[in-house]
Amino acid sequence: xxxxxxxxxxxxxxLFGWPPVFLLSVGLAWAAPGAPPVPxxxxxxxxxxxxxxxxxRGADHARKHWGPHADYLNGQLxxxxxxxxxxxxxxxxxxxxxxxxxxxxTNTGHYTEMELAGNLSRIxxxxxxxxxxxLDRFGGTVVTRAENSRLNRYxxxxxxxxxxxxxxxxxxxxxxxxxxxxxxxxxxxxxAQISETKNHEKVVEGVLSGQADVGFVRSDLVESMAADGRIxxxxxxxxxxxxxxxxxxxxxxxxxxxxxxxxxxxxxxQLAKDVLISLLALPxxxxxxxxAGIQGWTLPQNYQSVHDLFREARLGPYANVPVRFTDxxxxxxxxxxxxxxxxxxxxxxxxxxxxxxxxxxxxxxxxRQEAEQRQEESDSRFRxxxxxxxxxxxxxxxxKLCTYFNRAWLEFTGRTxxxxxxxxxxxxxxxxxxxxxxxxxxxxxDARRPFEMKYRLRHANGxxxxxxxxxxxxxxxxxxxxxxxxxxxxxxxxxxxxxxLSAGRERYALAQRAAHIVSLDLDLASGRLQFSEEIEPMLxxxxxxxxxxxxxxxxxxxxxxRTTVERVLEEALAGTGNLSLELRVxxxxxxxxxxxxxxxxxRNTGQEPVRLLGILQDVTDRRQADENLRQSNxxxxxxxxxxxxxxxxxTRINEMNELxxxxxxxxxxxxxxxxxxxxxxxxxGGMLALAKPPRRGMQGVSTWGDxxxxxxxxxxxxxWGIRRGQAYEPGQxxxxxxCSHLHATGEQHCLCQPxxxxxxxxxxxxxxxxxxxxxxxxxxxxxxxxTLGEALKLALxxxxxxEALREQATRDPLTSLFNRRYLDETLPRELHASARENxxxxxxxxxxxxxxxxxxxxGHEAGDQVLIEVSRILRDHLRASDIACRYGGEExxxxxxxxxxxxxxDRLQRIADLVRHAQVHTQxxxxxxVTFSAGIALAPQHGKDADTLLRAADQALYAAKQAGRDRxxxxxxxxxxxxxxx
Numbered sequence: 001x002x003x004x005x006x007x008x009x010x011x012x013x014x015l016f017g018w019p020p021v022f023l024l025s026v027g028l029a030w031a032a033p034g035a036p037p038v039p040x041x042x043x044x045x046x047x048x049x050x051x052x053x054x055x056x057r058g059a060d061h062a063r064k065h066w067g068p069h070a071d072y073l074n075g076q077l078x079x080x081x082x083x084x085x086x087x088x089x090x091x092x093x094x095x096x097x098x099x100x101x102x103x104x105x106t107n108t109g110h111y112t113e114m115e116l117a118g119n120l121s122r123i124x125x126x127x128x129x130x131x132x133x134x135l136d137r138f139g140g141t142v143v144t145r146a147e148n149s150r151l152n153r154y155x156x157x158x159x160x161x162x163x164x165x166x167x168x169x170x171x172x173x174x175x176x177x178x179x180x181x182x183x184x185x186x187x188x189x190x191x192a193q194i195s196e197t198k199n200h201e202k203v204v205e206g207v208l209s210g211q212a213d214v215g216f217v218r219s220d221l222v223e224s225m226a227a228d229g230r231i232x233x234x235x236x237x238x239x240x241x242x243x244x245x246x247x248x249x250x251x252x253x254x255x256x257x258x259x260x261x262x263x264x265x266x267x268x269x270q271l272a273k274d275v276l277i278s279l280l281a282l283p284x285x286x287x288x289x290x291x292a293g294i295q296g297w298t299l300p301q302n303y304q305s306v307h308d309l310f311r312e313a314r315l316g317p318y319a320n321v322p323v324r325f326t327d328x329x330x331x332x333x334x335x336x337x338x339x340x341x342x343x344x345x346x347x348x349x350x351x352x353x354x355x356x357x358x359x360x361x362x363x364x365x366x367x368r369q370e371a372e373q374r375q376e377e378s379d380s381r382f383r384x385x386x387x388x389x390x391x392x393x394x395x396x397x398x399x400k401l402c403t404y405f406n407r408a409w410l411e412f413t414g415r416t417x418x419x420x421x422x423x424x425x426x427x428x429x430x431x432x433x434x435x436x437x438x439x440x441x442x443x444x445x446d447a448r449r450p451f452e453m454k455y456r457l458r459h460a461n462g463x464x465x466x467x468x469x470x471x472x473x474x475x476x477x478x479x480x481x482x483x484x485x486x487x488x489x490x491x492x493x494x495x496x497x498x499x500x501l502s503a504g505r506e507r508y509a510l511a512q513r514a515a516h517i518v519s520l521d522l523d524l525a526s527g528r529l530q531f532s533e534e535i536e537p538m539l540x541x542x543x544x545x546x547x548x549x550x551x552x553x554x555x556x557x558x559x560x561x562r563t564t565v566e567r568v569l570e571e572a573l574a575g576t577g578n579l580s581l582e583l584r585v586x587x588x589x590x591x592x593x594x595x596x597x598x599x600x601x602x603r604n605t606g607q608e609p610v611r612l613l614g615i616l617q618d619v620t621d622r623r624q625a626d627e628n629l630r631q632s633n634x635x636x637x638x639x640x641x642x643x644x645x646x647x648x649x650x651t652r653i654n655e656m657n658e659l660x661x662x663x664x665x666x667x668x669x670x671x672x673x674x675x676x677x678x679x680x681x682x683x684x685g686g687m688l689a690l691a692k693p694p695r696r697g698m699q700g701v702s703t704w705g706d707x708x709x710x711x712x713x714x715x716x717x718x719x720w721g722i723r724r725g726q727a728y729e730p731g732q733x734x735x736x737x738x739c740s741h742l743h744a745t746g747e748q749h750c751l752c753q754p755x756x757x758x759x760x761x762x763x764x765x766x767x768x769x770x771x772x773x774x775x776x777x778x779x780x781x782x783x784x785x786x787t788l789g790e791a792l793k794l795a796l797x798x799x800x801x802x803e804a805l806r807e808q809a810t811r812d813p814l815t816s817l818f819n820r821r822y823l824d825e826t827l828p829r830e831l832h833a834s835a836r837e838n839x840x841x842x843x844x845x846x847x848x849x850x851x852x853x854x855x856x857x858x859g860h861e862a863g864d865q866v867l868i869e870v871s872r873i874l875r876d877h878l879r880a881s882d883i884a885c886r887y888g889g890e891e892x893x894x895x896x897x898x899x900x901x902x903x904x905x906d907r908l909q910r911i912a913d914l915v916r917h918a919q920v921h922t923q924x925x926x927x928x929x930v931t932f933s934a935g936i937a938l939a940p941q942h943g944k945d946a947d948t949l950l951r952a953a954d955q956a957l958y959a960a961k962q963a964g965r966d967r968x969x970x971x972x973x974x975x976x977x978x979x980x981x982x
Contacts, residue, residue: 047080047081048081048082048083049073049080049081049082049083049102049103049271050083050085050100050101050102050103051066051069051070051082051083051084051085051101051102051103051104051105052085052087052092052095052096052101052103052104052105052106053065053066053084053085053086053087053104053105053106054086054087054088054089054092054105054106054107054110055086055087055088056107056165056166056169056198056199056200057199058086059086062084062086063084063086064291065291065292065293066084066105066291066292067084067291068287068288068290068291068292069082069084069288069291069292070082070083070084071287071288072278072282072286072287072288073275073278076278076281077274077275077278078889080271082103085101089106089110089166089168092104092106092110093110093113093114096114096119096120096264097117097119099264099265099266101264102263102264102267102271103123103261103262103263103264103267103275104120104261104262104263104264105259105260105261105262106259106260106262107168107169107170107171107259108170108256108257108258108259108260108303108306109168109169109170109174109175109306109309109310109315110168110170111259111260111262111303112303112306112307112310112316113310113315113316113317114262115262115303116307116310116316116317116318117316117317118265119264119265120262120263120264120265121262121263121265122260122261122262122300122303123260123261123262123263123272123275123276123279123300124260124261124275124276124279124280124297124298124299124300125257125258125259125260125261125297125298125299125300125301126258126259126260126261126292126294126296126297126298127258127294127295127296127297127298128220128258128293128294128295129284129293129294129295130248130295131248132246132248134295134296134298135247135248135258135295136257136258136298136301137244137247137255137256137257137258138171138218138219138220138255138256138258139171139175139218139219139244139247139251139252139253139254139255139256140170140171140172140175140176140179140216140217140218140219140251140252140253141171141216141217141218141219141221141222141238141249141250141251141252141253142154142157142176142214142215142216142238142239142240142252143203143204143207143214143215143217143222143236143237143238143239144207144213144214144215144236144237144239145207145208145210145235145236145237146234146235146236146237147237148213148214148237149237151214151237151239152239152240153183153239153240154176154179154180154182154183154185154239154240155183155184155185156239157180157185157190157191157213157214157239158185158190158191159190159191159192160191160192160213160214161191161192161193161195161211161212161213161214162187162191162192162193162194162195162212162213162214162215162216163194163195163196163197163203163206163207163211163212163214163215163216164194164195164196164197164203164215164216165196165197165198165199165200165202165203165216165217166196166198167196169200169218170218170256170306171200171216171217171218171219172200172203172216172217172218173216174309174310174313174315175253175254175256175309176216176252176253177309177313177315178253178254178309178312178313179240179252179253179254181312181313182365193212195211195212200217200218200221201221201225201230203215203216203217204217204221204222204225204231204236205231207236208231208235208236214239219247219249219250219251219252219253220249222236222250223249223250238250238252239252240252240253254305255305256305256306256309257301257302257303257305257306258301260300260301260303261275261279261297263275276299279296279297280296280297280298280299280418282296282297283296284296299421386406387406387407388407389406389408389487390408391408391487391488391489392405392406392408392409392412392467392487392488392489392490393405393406393408393409393485393486393487393488394406394409394425394485394486394487394488395474395483395484395485395486396445396471396483396484396486397482397483398481398482398483400441400442400445401421401422401423402420402421402422402423402424402425403421403483405417405420405421405425409488411460412457412459412460412490413425413428413457413458413459413460414459414460414461415428415460426438428457428458429455429456429457429458430455430456430457430458430464432456433455433456434455436453436455437453437455437469440453441453441471444471445484448473448481449473450470450471450472450473451470451471452468452469452470452471453468453469454466454467454468454469454491454495455467455469457488465490465492466490466491466492466494466495467488467489467490467491467492468488468489468491469486469487469488470486470487470488471484471485471486472484472485472486517534517615517616517617518531518532518534518535518538518615518616518617519531519532519613519614519615519616520532520597520599520612520613520614520615520616521611521612521613522550522599522611522612522613523610523611524573524609524610524611524612525610527549527550527551528548528549529547529548529549529550529552529553531547531616535547535616538593538595538616538618539556539585539587539588539593540587540588540589540591541588554566556585556586557583557584557585557586558583558584558585558586558592560584561583561584564581564583565581565583565597568580568581572599572601572612573601573609573612575601575607575609578598578599578600578601579597579598579599579600579601579612579614580597580598580599581596581597582594582595582596582597582619583595583597592620593618593620594618594619594620594622594623595616595617595618595619596616596617596619597614597615597616598614598615598617599612599613599614599615600612600613600614642776642780645780646780649680649780649784652676652679652680653676653680653784653787653788653791655676656672656673656676656788656791657791659672660672660791660792660794660795661795661798663795663799664799664802665799666690666701666796666799667701669792669795669796669799670688670701670702671702673688673702673788673792674688674702674703674704676788677704677788678704678705680784682704682705682767682781682784682785682788683705683749683751683767683768683769683781684705684706684748684768684769684770685703685704685705685706685707685708685710685767685768686703686704686705686707686710686765686766686767686768687700687702687703687704687707687710687712687765687766688700688701688702688703688763688764688765688766688792689701689712689714689763689764689766690762690763690796691716691761691762691763697713697714697715697716698713698714698715698716698718698719698722698741698763698764699712699713700712700713701763706768709742709743710741710742710743710766711740711741711742711743714740714741716761718739718740718741719739719740719741719752719754719764720737720739720752721739721752721753721754721764722752722754722761722764725754725756725761726754727751727752727753727754727782727785727786728751728752729749729750729751729752730750731749731750738750739752741766742766742768747771748768748769748770748771749768749769749770749771749773749778749781750766750767750768751765751766751767751768751781751782751785752764752765752766753765753766753767753785753786753789755789755792755793755796756793757793757796757797762792762793762796762797763792763796765785765788765789765792767781767785769781809821810822810825812885812886814864814867814868814886815867815868815871815872815886815892816871816875817871817874817875817884817885817886817892818883818884818885818886819885819886820885820886820887820888822885823883823885823887823893823895824946826883826895827843827895827946827949827950828945828946830883830895830897831939831944831945831946831949833897834897834898834939834940835939835940835944839897839898840898840899840900840938840939840941841895841896841897841898841899841938841939842895842896842899842900842901842903842904842936842937842938842939843893843894843895843896843936843937843938843939843949843950843953844893844894844896844904844908844934844935844936844937844953844968845887845891845892845893845934845935845950845953845954845956845957846870846874846891846892846893846894846908846932846933846934846957847890847891847892847932847933847934847957847961848866848867848870848890848930848931848932849930849931849932849933849961849965849966850965851863851866851889851890854866854927858922858925858927859922861922861923862920862922862927863890865920865921865922865927866920866927866930867886867890869915869918869920869930870892870915870918870930870932871884871886871892873911873914873915873918874892874894874911877907877910877911877914878894878896878907878911879896881897881898882894882895882896882897882899883895893950893953894908900938901936901938901970904936904938905936905968905970908934908936908968909968912931912932912934912966912968915930915931915932916929916930916931917929918930931965931966932966933957933960933961933965933966933967933968933969934956934957934960934967934968934969935952935953935954935955935956935957935958935959935960935968935969935970935971936953936956936968936969936970936971937949937950937952937953937956937970937971938971941972942971942972952971952972953971955971956969956970956971956972956973957969
């Protein structure tokens with residue numbers, strides 16, 4: 001790395017004005033040599049892909065650290081072959097420039113240097129294992145001995161002995177340059193001594209042993225050494241200690257992104273894409289992740305903070321070329337003299353201005369540093385805040401593609417971050433809302449305006465829930481548009497309440513109209529009486545002929561109530577209370593209506609009554625309701641009894657649902673349903689029947705009560721309910737049509753409730769009840785049957801879905817054989833059973849001869865057809881108890897429990913003859929005859945565990961291939977004993 005002496009010099013001369021800096025930079029630019037040409041990158045990466053890794057702790061450590069990553073990628077991206085190549089900083093830089101490697105794993109600073117040179121671009125960023133979760137950031141730590149507690153800032157280190165791992169190390173050198181320069185310390189000039197150890201741990205050991213006064217290391221190192229028992233944290237003092245929200249390690253500097261995985265310029269996009277997808281899928285407990293000491297990999301982080309570091313500390317391409325003063329004197333003595341004179345004159349005239357500018361510049365630098373620190377803390381707080389907020393948070397870039405979803409969003413949808421990124425989130429939007437949602441989003445995006453929309457989003461449990469999504473444009477400090485920030489709230493319950501409130505308001509408005517509420521206004525001085533327009537229909541008056549005076553209204557009052565009305569009115573006017581009474585009014589048609597009158601007397605300042613305001617309400621119906629109240633009370637008692645039964649039913653159904661959710665086999669569902677149906681008194685008997693394999697009919701699986709006369713096995717067409725796809729009662733048709741699977745149903749209620757999910761009939765619930773059952777009791781049975789049916793459908797669907805997923809997870813999609821995962825699960829179990837029963841077990845590994853020739857000559861489709869045909873013959877001609885698996889590539893495995901070596905060999909020879917004479921075609925062309933080589937091993941003779949037995953069979957296979965292929969070789973036999981397969 002270039003020296004920082006010139007950096008310090010430039011910072012100092014900046015204080016005296018701009019002319020020297022301008023002239024010096026012009027001279028350096030004039031003298032800079034041209035960049036050497038870069039060799040063209042390789043165009044074919046189908047062979048070995050070389051991964052250069054930084055060997056900062058030696059080549060052996062690097063291979064042990066990163067070698068499992070190559071093994072992982074070899075397994076994921078065959079036939080490509082990946083190889084780890086440990087390199088030093090200089091070796092890696094040269095190899096990248098010469099395009100001798102394709103992928104690079106190095107520290108953040110070294111990567112940034114090569115990125116700025118145009119040689120690399122990042123693919124992914126590693127996630128380190130932290131005490132509280134994965135970490136994608138790190139920084140630097142300044143350590144000294146505990147007795148040096150007076151050293152609290154970088155500025156205090158001037159004149160001391162400094163020890164660093166390497167000047168190309170980001171955490172051990174480069175991040176400290178920026179912090180030191182901010183405090184006026186130029187490390188290259190102001191330190192008494194700087195020594196490099198090439199190892200972070202040796203820096204800590206050197207400081208503790210007194211070889212140096214202070215040391216720079218990567219953050220998290222001292223905690224790691226303390227955890228291993230190599231040091232005690234109490235022996236160390238941390239200089240310039242900082243706190244970063246969410247970062248758990250001792251820290252002295254700003255935080256920067258973790259190490260990247262990068263591709264060399266010219267490496268094909270497809271290779272980079274395949275590697276990224278594989279690394280994102282790397283489990284945290286995989287051997288590759290554990291060996292590297294990482295949590296896994298994530299999408300590439302923003303490395304702008306490292307660019308800012310390099311620019312401020314003048315590292316990499318930002319470093320100025322060192323210039324000696326004697327060289328300037330020899331080449332430019334006269335121009336420098338003229339320039340020097342001009343500078344002196346300029347300084348004399350501008351000293352005052354420069355001093356003010358320097359003061360302003362220092363203030364601006366300080367404010368910018370504080371702003372950067374606030375921004376860093378703000379970003380950290382934002383990340384921590386959004387990850388713990390219950391709101392659903394998302395962010396999108398300028399290209400309208402989403403770049404971030406917080407934990408609450410992912411928990412809501414039940415999907416991974418990779419599934420949601422880009423436009424993946426739209427897969428969860430309800431189909432009826434999707435077009436409107438996308439149109440609103442894109443219109444707001446194009447106009448750069450905030451938006452708010454409501455749509456339904458699929459929850460992790462499969463239900464669609466209403467959310468309100470509010471998006472706001474994000475602008476940078478320069479006003480540049482950077483995308484959108486959005487947050488969503490689950491308003492499903494609010495939506496339900498709003499709908500209920502709207503319906504309630506509508507019902508209230510209807511109730512007002514139905515109640516015919518009328519307002520009244522009586523002027524006591526004039527006797528004038530005004531009513532609202534509802535008075536006409538209420539009293540049966542002709543339109544336009546309302547009652548104008550109190551006397552006219554009293555004339556309509558029933559004679560028996562008139563005296564009471566006058567008395568109450570007099571009492572209200574006398575101040576004894578407001579007006580409130582009920583009276584009868586005669587209608588012109590001879591009818592009567594009961595009215596409730598409520599009024600309030602308005603008085604002047606002298607407390608004299610001047611007006612009467614009130615309302616009239618037709619309460620005839622209420623009066624009638626009072627008459628009917630007694631009958632209602634009787635019915636209420638019956639309803640309460642029914643409610644108790646309903647509550648009991650709901651309790652038992654809830655208990656059943658909880659049990660059904662824990663069932664793993666259909667037999668458990670049968671028993672639970674039969675017990676619950678019996679306890680719920682679901683009719684006097686019934687049966688649950690489930691569908692056999694497609695179109696094979698129905699089979700009864702559980703019964704309760706009296707199930708006589710119900711067929712336990714019948715065809716689908718025997719039930720009218722299954723034919724119609726909905727509940728069926730024979731008594732509802734004229735004439736009644738009884739199902740063929742039910743007998744003697746003439747004197748009983750019958751109900752057939754099919755269990756249909758997405759058009760597929762899963763089963764049938766049949767219920768019977770006595771014909772004299774009340775309509776209420778039979779209605780309860782109907783409702784219970786529907787509810788139980790829904791619960792059953794869900795439970796059965798879940799169990800069958802789990803079985804289908806397990807089948808998919810253990811089958812190879814191309815050959816329909818079991819896959820490697822199934823073999824790893826099954827072989828140890830078969831070996832255990834073989835040992836327990838003292839029976840032999842033969843295992844054979846088959847490898848299709850010259851398989852690569854089929855791919856290279858006739859294309860991969862031909863190779864697939866060969867694999868499919870050989871797999872079919874192997875599967876069809878093994879015993880039912882044997883197991884056929886695709887081991888990997890063109891290798892197949894046959895596990896034959898109870899078979900001796902000779903029996904296994906004879907079986908494979910028959911299969912080989914069938915394969916050799918099989919006709920394999922691709923695109924109407926016949927392929928050459930197919931042969932295979934095989935190795936057979938016997939348990940326990942050649943191995944008692946799966947790994948040993950597979951290794952023995954694999955060695956036998958290798959011997960068979962070495963002997964000329966198209967033959968079988970037995971484990972432990974001599975090479976000349978291999979049997980040709982012809």
